[in-house]
Amino acid sequence: MFGKLLKRSKSTGTRKPDFQRGLAAFEAEDYAAAVTDWMPLAEHGHAEAQYRMGQLYARGQGVVRDFGDAAHWFRKAAEQGHVEAQFSLGLCYANGEGAPQDTALPVRWYKTVSKASPPTAEANLALLYPNGLGIGPDIAQALHWYRQAAEGGHAEAQHHIGLFHAYGQGVAQDVAAAADWYRRSAEQGYAIAQHALASLYANGQGVERDIGQALFWYGRAADQGYVNSQLALAIMHEHGTGVPADPAKAAELYRLAAEQGHPVAQVNLGLLYARGHGVPQNYAETLKWCRRSAEQGNVNAQFNLGLIHSNGLAGAPDYSEAAVWYRKAAAQGNVGAQVNLGLMLAHGWAGRPDLVEGVDWLRKAAAQGHAGAMTNLGALYANRDSKAHNPIQAYVWTIMAAAATQPGPDRDGLEAKAHELGASLGSEDRHKAQVIMEEWKKNPKSMAVA
Known part of the structure; x- marks a missing residue:
């Protein structure tokens, strides 16, 4: 909020503001010094300084965090054609960041004082929040600013415009238009858009189904380390979708995604080890990868851990441990786990029977x-x-x-x-x-x- 900046010292209060000096201070994590240089420039119409001040307010760096003031400065820069500010302002409107919260202390204070002295409350509210309490969600405004940024070549904004069209938010649902925006973003190297475009080609949505194009764009995103594309490519190689089945290539791609923590890739890699497809059969590896996935809540991994322990695939059978994992999967609705756990309990395989x-x-x-x-x-x-x-x-x-x-x-x-x-x-x-x-x-x- 304006007025809650760190006080300037006498030695710096009269020096001429300098954007580059502010940038050097920011990079040194001296955010208060960055504000000292950037705020006067922002107030005098410097678009980049306005954008930077918006970022500082959004993050609470060198100033009291306030999305309303962040949006104020983003708008100032956006109206001058600053593409990053246009996108950031679109984000604010899309997420409703800075929207007033009924439980926030200033809001509760304002409501209390306004009953006794409305003029005083209004005056103080203006001082506390010169740009309002924030902004609420506004899809039309979000779309407007995203489009401004997208037409200025902002890749992430182009992807967001694609999302608006894909899901019919603020515009009529039009998957073909979504594909066009995804493509513009994808061609700039934005991995998430590359994945989205590949998925449209894989499913024939908004474009003619083209597995070759799906493989191409999944590959572009996967090469950038985008985990969902690594997983998608792995599944295609495992099952021979658009390419000859290649379990070794699938295992390689699953591993890349699994090492990034993707739970589906982890359990799928574990199952390749269980079957010996593309990798040597190794139930210890199956156990390792299924456990990593199961600990993230993946229901299929939890069920498979139950199978591994109950059947003694990675050591001696351990019905108690099997019951632990079956129970986790059963609670998530996995029908196989419900059956296996039910039988274990009814027959007492994991200890004393619990028929009920x-x-x-x-x-x-x-x-x-x-x-x-x-x-x-x-x-x-x-x-x-x-x-x-x-x-x-x-x-x-x-x-x-x-x-x-x-x-x-x-x-x-x-x-x-x-x-x-x-x-x-x-x-x-x-x-x-x-x-x-x-x-x-x-x-x-x-x-x-x-």
Whole structure:
């Protein structure tokens, strides 16, 4: 906010402002000295100094951080045709940075004082915030300033204009126009736009589908280290999309992205090691890369860690550790993890059995239509030695398992078992079973509750 700058010393208060001296101070991280030189220049219309003051206010360097004042100086420079300032001002409007917050202390103070003395409050508010409390989101203004910067050749602004057209924000949705803007940005070497343009070519959106062009632009971005393009290229090489399948090349690209921390690349690289595709089979490497991915919350990696530990693929089987990772994946809705965790708990493979929780996880998987979960529920409920024994539920889940199974011997066996279970029920119990199944058809998720 204006008026909250560091005080100038007597020795510097009368010297002539100098932009380059301010730049040297900024680069030395002496932001207060930079302000001393740049503020007078900005006030006298120096566009670059205005832009720099906007940056300082946005970052809170040498001044009290205030996006309203940042936007003020960005606008001053933008109106003089400063391309970076135009883009920065567009960002302010797109993000609503500096918008007033009801919980901010000055706002609460203003609201309190305004009740007692409106004129005093207004006067003090003007002193505290000469350019307002900030700016709220304004897509039209954001689009205006992005376009100004884009037409001035700003690559990132061109990409943003493409995004506006791609998603129909402030303009009619027009993916072809988005592709044109992405291309202008991509041709300047902006990696994110190169990736976006490649994705349009890969999917035939706004342009004719052209895998060759997709590979070209993904490659340009990947060469700059853009992790999403490295991943996209790896997948294309692994599966032979537009190129001969090359698992070794895929592994190389996955590794580049994995080493940057991309969780999908990490788990995919781990699975190549598990299968020995493009790399020597090595479950220790699978374990390493899946763990890195799983620790970032990747559900597929968590599920695969459960498989590795439960099957002893990287050492002795460790059901307790498997249960930890299955639980994490199951909580995110992974149906395979829900089934495996449910069976481990129901049968006590990871320690003392917990039938209630085990059944609960199997029901959650069944609610997603998993035939194996239904089959196992039917078996648990049919087992007379199990505490879960319930003839009605056994009949219900076996019938539903049969309906969810593809025609063939497995389905025939389930139908025969269901007939056997139904024959042992009285008419009242068969009616109860019918009611349960009808409720299932209305709302499968209700069946997830034991």
